[in-house]
Amino acid sequence: MTATIPGSAAPAVDSLQADASEAAPGGSRFRSLLRRPSFIVSVLIVVWWVVAAIGWHLVGLQPYAKTGELLASPTWAHPFGTDNLGRDMFARVVAGAGPALLIGPFGALLATIIGGALGLVAGYYRGVVDTLMMRFFDVLLALPSLIFLVVLVGAFGIGPGALILIVGILFAPGIARIIRAATLVEMGKSYVTAAKLQGERDVRILFRELLPNVLPNLVIQATLSLAAAVFITASLSFLGLGSQPPSADWGLAINENRVYLQTAWWTVVFPAVGVASLVVAANLIADNIREVSR
């Protein structure tokens, strides 16, 4: 049944009348994002952590020095209290954004590039390449990610470069599968056939015709893997496989202070809020993008 919606077909054929009811890409999508409070708040949170990660030492915060009593509860001087070595928790939480935002975003970016390229190629060429790639990814995705991660850490070490590579490898298969599915949908449309018929080169079809149309999917996947990557790196630090003391890393801080949870809750809760706010904000951004690009 066709529900007749105003403007869904402009009656005047050769007029300039634009069709306002269809989902408009580009500018108006961006404007509708700006009308969503959860999107704005999430972006502000992410921006805050980015600024914190880059600018904490410019404002005189001292995350590594003893600046007060041991395990002092929150006061005006130390709004988040102090830890077992008398270090200011506020300074440590702010500085902790650094390691969290080093591994996560670059790892997610690497995963997006690898996964996006492989997904496009698999969806475009189909056949043997596609089958081999997808079965291999199925195997990778079947492994419990944390165990897989521990093995990779054993193989590559725990330097920032190695961790970025590991996060990239860990998230690429999932992204590749989503992008492959999106590519297959686009392949069914005749504009791809038309491009092939015109003798367009494969590389151009992949990157000029297909990529712009799967881009919203790719952005959503990138944001979701950013959230997951932040979470994973915090987990690694918690397990002692990531940042090492005296780093202000949130995961590390939670592990170091978990014995004080009952007596000095602030030493655990504030780093945990740091991880949670970044992960939730990234997820909300992805959700909002998905909703407007529909």
Next chain:
Amino acid sequence: MTAAAVQVDDLHVSYSTSRSSTEVVCGVSFSIAPGEAYGLVGESGSGKSTIAMALTGYRVAGATVTAAGLTVAGLDVLSLSAPELRAFRARRIGVVYQEPARALNPTMAVGAQVAEVFRLRGDDRRIARRETIAALTRVGLPDPAALSSRYPHELSGGQQQRVVIAMALAVSPELLILDEPTTGLDARVETEVMALIDRLRAELGFATLLISHNLPLVAAHCQRIGVLERGVLVEHGAAADVLLNPEHAYSKKLVAALPDLAFTTPRRAESPVRGATPLVTVTGLAKSYGGKRALDDVSLTIGRNEILGIVGESGSGKSTFGRALAGLLRHEGQVEFTDSFERRRPARPLVQMVFQSPDASLNPRRTVRQVFSRSIELLGGTGTAESLAESTGLDPALLELLPHELSGGQKQRVAIARAFAGPVPLVVCDEPTSALDVSVQARILDLLQELQERTGVSYVFISHDLAVVRRLSDRIGVLHEGRLVDLAPAEDLFTGRVDPYTESLIASAVDLRARAAAGS
């Protein structure tokens, strides 16, 4: 006249979003007598489906319905409470939608779906079962007992639509609303389904409201018709009158735009050189999909300058034929171009295609100018994006727009222009006008004809619509189950000796128009 089955006075429907409100039905009034067949014709966006929904008391979110009077089967639809509305829909009206496959629940056997109607009426299981068989028998389905345990996907499109009709008529409604009931069905199936509805109306005495974009169809099956243009009922009257002597400018346009089977093409006769020298020789072309023969040993030649029409029902292999010609499929048999083209340097594409759906055939992220510039480059054309736009009747101001900002007709013009961006000897048009409104269709056909005359390309014009094919083609080939059952000059096909299958195709197409003209 006793109380009308439907009485609509000054109906207004508007859709509002947070920012704007658009009136899609503006002051429509009409009435349908009991047992009468009334038709509403209009192009997409004219508000015809919205009227149907208003009659059933169904309100789409954001829609505001007001009317001086909206009475269906003696009930004021707008004042009914929710339970009354439910009872009204269950007992008094039946609706048949465009796509039967979507109107049926794919996870339920069709018998159970029909039985549900009787169960809701309060019948027990045994009676419901018996009534279901009776309902399926009435709509002419073979072996109803066995068929009732099958699932929708196991039935053909025509059979599915019969099941939907059986459901709609199960409780003997006073009004049957048919919203594009045969769009998407083949011509022969369409004839059968409409004949069934006519027969049932005569037997059971319900009134019908037939809504369609297809003027001849509506004219052939309705006593009176109304023509809708952008929510306004611009003309109404007896079916034959509207079809033969339209008064309003819009109705005249609609009628004039109809491709007519009686249309003679003198233009063709004047140019005997057309197709004299061969361009493409096809020998033994065949293609199977998983053991099923989609195309079976098709051999023919396509001449230079020639327009070869290919007709057939869905599944006849006509699209497969077009794709094989374009080199998009691996196939058996040969497709050979005349030497001079094969040796062209630099190598350029020999075949371009124009597709059915203008929405899918343009990349939503590329502007018209980007599409044109790249096509000219790839096909070795000499023009500019502006000259290409001009030659296909597109305003150069449209060049900077994205496809979603264009109308359906404009999109199809862009898709056609793309195929003509360079010197290509053969253009395959696969149902290029099937997704368009009639008035747009006529203009696109004019454009294709004009471009062909100007550039001297050859067309393979694929369509299920005989009238459209006849209007353009020099020769017509008929495909049936993958085989080429007929291939003859366009005029001979309609007058000469042809395959029985071709005869039945022509008969169902002619029948509709003849009956429409004769009035019912």
